[in-house]
Amino acid sequence: MSEVRDVTTWYLEMRAVSQLRAAAIPTAPHRVEQVQQPSAAFARFLYTEVGGHHQWFDRLGWSRKKWDTHLARPLVSLYTLHIGGAPAGYFELEEQPRGNVQIIYFGLMPEHQGRGWGGALLTRAVQLAWQLGDATRVWVHTCTLDSPAALPNYQARGFVVFRQKTEAVELPPPPTEPWPGWGG
Helix, strand or coil: CCEEEEEEEEEEEECCHHHCCCCCCCCCCEEEEECCCCCHHHHHHHHHHHHHHHCCCCCCCCCHHHHHHHHHCCCEEEEEEEECCEEEEEEEEEECHHHEEEEEEEEECHHHCCCCHHHHHHHHHHHHHHCCCCCCEEEEEEECCCCCCHHHHHHHCCCEEEEEEEEEEEECCCCCCCCCCCCC
């Protein structure tokens, strides 16, 4: 059964690279790398592992073809954080018109939250966003369905809220299978 809930969304921006306040990087061995040719299965895995417990649902119904089409777009780039050789988090960047770069998705897998990786990974995401094309603005949005640490992390890195809205959102029922909608 679906549920209707009031969801507040914050839209945040950074207008100059000088606004970035870098976070400390944990000392554990890690790497952040761009996924050169991301497969739909891998991108879907990251999306569900990071967002599943935060009720991310907008891409759950995407078919394999839709994932492939999205990931093949040259203005979309996918990056992963690996700790101990395994994926620990990711972010997706999208170059947009007029020098805008959006951090479309960003997050950590649950077992890596609360250990300082969020600030470090967001720092790297912002640095890479500013290096894309002719970036003049980096922006992101988060909401009350995301981790409670998301908004404070964005603000700690230097993002400023430029818009906020609250609206009733019908949340889908919890999935009955690990990857709903994957069949197509």
